[in-house]
Amino acid sequence: MTQYPTKIIAISFIFLAIAFVIRITGYLFGNNVALGMEAVHLIVDVAITFFILLTLKIISSNYTKKFSYGLFKLEDLISLALAILVAYTGIELFLSGYLSESKASIESGIFQAISIIPLFFAGKLKIIAGKRIKSPSLEADGKHTYTDFIEGAGVSAGLILTGIFNNYLFFIASILIAFIALLITAYSIGKESILSLLDLPKDKNISQKIRELGKNIKGIKDIKEIRIRWAGPVIFVEAIIEMDPFLSIDEAHPITEIFENEIKNNIEGVYSVTVHVEPVRRKNFKLLIPSKNNSITSNLDDRLAKSNYFAIVEIDDEIKYNFIENPFKEKSELAGLEFKQFLINYGITDIICKNVGEITFGLMLAYGIYCWQSNEDTIKNIVNKFLTGKVERLREPTKQSK
Numbered sequence: 001m002t003q004y005p006t007k008i009i010a011i012s013f014i015f016l017a018i019a020f021v022i023r024i025t026g027y028l029f030g031n032n033v034a035l036g037m038e039a040v041h042l043i044v045d046v047a048i049t050f051f052i053l054l055t056l057k058i059i060s061s062n063y064t065k066k067f068s069y070g071l072f073k074l075e076d077l078i079s080l081a082l083a084i085l086v087a088y089t090g091i092e093l094f095l096s097g098y099l100s101e102s103k104a105s106i107e108s109g110i111f112q113a114i115s116i117i118p119l120f121f122a123g124k125l126k127i128i129a130g131k132r133i134k135s136p137s138l139e140a141d142g143k144h145t146y147t148d149f150i151e152g153a154g155v156s157a158g159l160i161l162t163g164i165f166n167n168y169l170f171f172i173a174s175i176l177i178a179f180i181a182l183l184i185t186a187y188s189i190g191k192e193s194i195l196s197l198l199d200l201p202k203d204k205n206i207s208q209k210i211r212e213l214g215k216n217i218k219g220i221k222d223i224k225e226i227r228i229r230w231a232g233p234v235i236f237v238e239a240i241i242e243m244d245p246f247l248s249i250d251e252a253h254p255i256t257e258i259f260e261n262e263i264k265n266n267i268e269g270v271y272s273v274t275v276h277v278e279p280v281r282r283k284n285f286k287l288l289i290p291s292k293n294n295s296i297t298s299n300l301d302d303r304l305a306k307s308n309y310f311a312i313v314e315i316d317d318e319i320k321y322n323f324i325e326n327p328f329k330e331k332s333e334l335a336g337l338e339f340k341q342f343l344i345n346y347g348i349t350d351i352i353c354k355n356v357g358e359i360t361f362g363l364m365l366a367y368g369i370y371c372w373q374s375n376e377d378t379i380k381n382i383v384n385k386f387l388t389g390k391v392e393r394l395r396e397p398t399k400q401s402k
């Protein structure tokens, strides 16, 4: 955890206090109402920063653990309020100009100009502190203080230039420039907070990044949907993934955990990840069934390796049967390497048999071929049972190798 930037915040308060003293002094000397208003504004600003710091304390306290999504959106709410405040500062700017018109003096302008120097530093420090603790609201507050600096610069330039040239047009020009700067800042603070409050995407690349992370994890067949919500400094991620339908919860859970950790380790600010698992819907199958003879009414052969025939059943929109003589029948044992090549060549996805040895079973597992167990029955009946989900999946070989 980063250390709480107490010092930085304290120094920014000192700068605000210095600015306040300068403005009050200027007000008392020149009796310029605008300077008085600007001084009061600073008191409000200090109060706002205190309020933000208090909110940050609440957000990070144990109390918020009661809520599933924390209270992070308070930060966005504050940022939005600050954006409105910055926009309002624009109105204040015009007001200051109006109130100072008759009393526009170089002297008040200089007081105002000096007062904005500490404001500049106060704003910068708050932005730094906000970035360090990843608090958007403290950062927005820093930007707000920084806009006070711009507003102050506009007013002081107006006062001084009007005083020198005795032409009020300078005042209007200075204020307009500052006003535009304020609106830009209000927009930049407000936009982020509104996106967050409305659960709209703040960064569209993150979803793509999460998809890439998922694609590299073995066991995840597809990523159907990624939902991301931003709240203050944190991100909540929900992912809907497709997995092998035959994985048990025991097998699937570690894979979702790997995915969760990948997301947390690679994407900054992720507070929690929820992964929903959906089974991949398989539509196409190519079955291999050991058969005693070469027709759909032939019975299943008890022996996988030594069966007379292999029934190769292709299932998509329709069912196609193909019977071939078992090329391995005469071999002393089911030659692993050749059998593997045979399965790959035929694109076999599932094997239905009565008995399967350790080696063959391991081979199928390694190549993602599903193994099912059926009692003796006709090939046609077995296929029908398979399609209606009435055959059991084998989770281990039926006989051990000697």
Ligand SMILES: [Zn+2]
Pocket (backbone or CB within 6 Å): 041, 045, 089, 144, 145, 148
């Ligand atoms: Zn302010």
